[in-house]
Amino acid sequence: MSVPAAESARHDPYAALRIPDFRRYISARICLTLATRIQGLVIGWQIFELTNDPLALGLIGLAEAVPSIGVSLYAGHLADSVKRKNIIMATVASLLVCAVALALLATPAGLRLLTRNALATLPLYAVIFGSGIARGFLGPATFSFMPQLLPDRQNLANAITWNSTTWQAASVLGPAIGGYLIAHLGVANAYSVAAVLLGLALVQFARIASRPLPAMEGERPDLKTSVLSGIRFIWSNQLILAALSLDLFAVLFGGAVALLPIFAADILKVGATGFGHLEAAPAVGSVLMAVSLTYFPLRRHAGRKLLWAVAGFGVATIFFALSTNFWLSLFLLFLTGVFDSVSVIVRSTLLHTFTPEHMKGRVSAVNNIFIGSSNEIGSFESGTLARLLGVVPSVVFGGTMTLVVVALTALRAGKLRRLDMTPETPETPEGAR
Structure with missing residues (x-):
């Protein structure tokens, strides 16, 4: 994959942040990420306290992934057919309603609905299901809206890195704040803080000027043609398909995050505050790596480095x-x-670089099915295996399967293995595709 010559002439690590609407977008994403990370940690802790069942933790992921996957392809079509800011505003407002509902369910009156019987937690799962629908529509809209905030593609790679860096930074703070809130202020107040942050995100998104849909040749396709074109685009691009598949199976098998409440409470015995630190640790590593990649972009032998990182x-x-x-x-x-930060940035760069602007919603939707929901399905897989095999053996199995997936990808996906992102490398435009 080649990088435009203008990017290599003079690297400004803060170029994208000099754009006012991009700064507003980043601010909104920080608030949104803080809210969802706090909410995700709190709901995991609450459900484990109510059920003491690892499978119940896995069901949290399933309850969010099923609706998100179910609406993704239509959401991608919508993001390429309707002004993307309108979709973002509607979905963030829906997430705010879900956060308020969780806060109400955590009040004394709400807690009377929830007992130590797993079935009595259905109201919580119903709210998670609703938030899954909203996040299914939000992903393609934000992915395709972000490049529209940039005057030209010269700063795209820098914007992608900052987008990832700030997301990871918020992911560091979110679990730590959530653990503190649970330990000192209680579950209901933790949900209330998440609701306030979602309100702030909504205000920041509202301050961004709306953009028209990108121009395209001919008439916009109907729903069926639109959806299938996004799938065909990814299926025909070996580089993108291999990168998505690698990330999908690595997260699906290798994620231990869903079981962290059990590790915190039963194995490491560190309580809610320690649980928040454990949740934050991967994001700390991610943000530090992302910041370093802002100053030292990943270019030479990017494919090999990606494979080693997932291993x-x-x-x-x-x-x-x-x-x-x-x-x-x-x-x-x-x-x-x-290691995960390397994968995220390489994959995002590939998607943004090779996808035409008028197709980014649909391609992002397929990416959401591959990656965005693999975390939730991976949570279900982890919870199910933990119940069948035990907590520790299930996580060992997942890590081992990740190594198997890396080995198979390295053998089968030659273009990804040979991927080089060095600027002005003449052989990479053809080779990368």
Whole structure:
């Protein structure tokens, strides 16, 4: 893959942040991410306290993934057919309603609906299901709206890196804040803080000027043609397909995050505050790696580095499962974030670089099915295996399967293995595709 010559002439690490609407977008994303990370941590802790069942934790992911996957393809079509800001405003408002509902369910009156019977947690799962629908529409809209905020493509790579960096930074703070709120202010107040942050995100998105849909040749396709064109685009591009598949299976098998309440409470015995630190550790690693990539962009032998990074993710996951020391576990989770950040940035760069502007909603929707929901489905897989095999063996199995996926990808996806993102490399435009 080649990088435009203008990018290599003079690298300004703050170029995208000099654009006012991009700054507003980043601010809104920070508030949104803080809110969802706090909410995700709190609901995991609450449901585990109510049920003491690892499968119940896995069902949280399933309850969010099923609706998100179900609406994704239509959401992608909508993001390429309707002004993207309108979709963002509607979906963030819906997430705000869900956060308020969770806060109400955590009040004394709401808690009377929730007992230690797993079925009585259905109101919580119903809210999660609703938020899954909203997030299914939000993903394609934000992905395709962000490049429209840039005057030209010269700053696209820098914007992608800052988008990832700030998302990871908010992901660091979110779990730590959530753990503190649970320990000192209670579940209801933690949900209320998430609701306030979503309100702030809504205000920041409202301040961004709306953009028209990107121009395209001919008439806009009907729903069926539109949806199928997004799938065909990814299926025909070996580089993007291989990168998505690698990330999908790595997250699906290698994620131990869904079981962190059990590690915190039963294995490491560090309570709610320690749980928040464990949740934050991967994001700390991710944000530090993302910041370093802002100053030192990943270019030469990017494909090989991606494969080694995902392999490192699998190894760190295996050792985390076997650790009984809190500080070692924290460090290993930190490493999973470092390795994951490489994958996120390479994949995002490939998607934004090769996807035409008028198709970004549909391509992002397919990406959401591959990646965005793999975390939730991975949570369900982790919870199910933890119940069948035990917590530690299930995480070891997941890390091992990640290594298997990396080996198969390295053997089968030659274009990804040879991917080079060095500026003005003459052989890469053809080779990358």
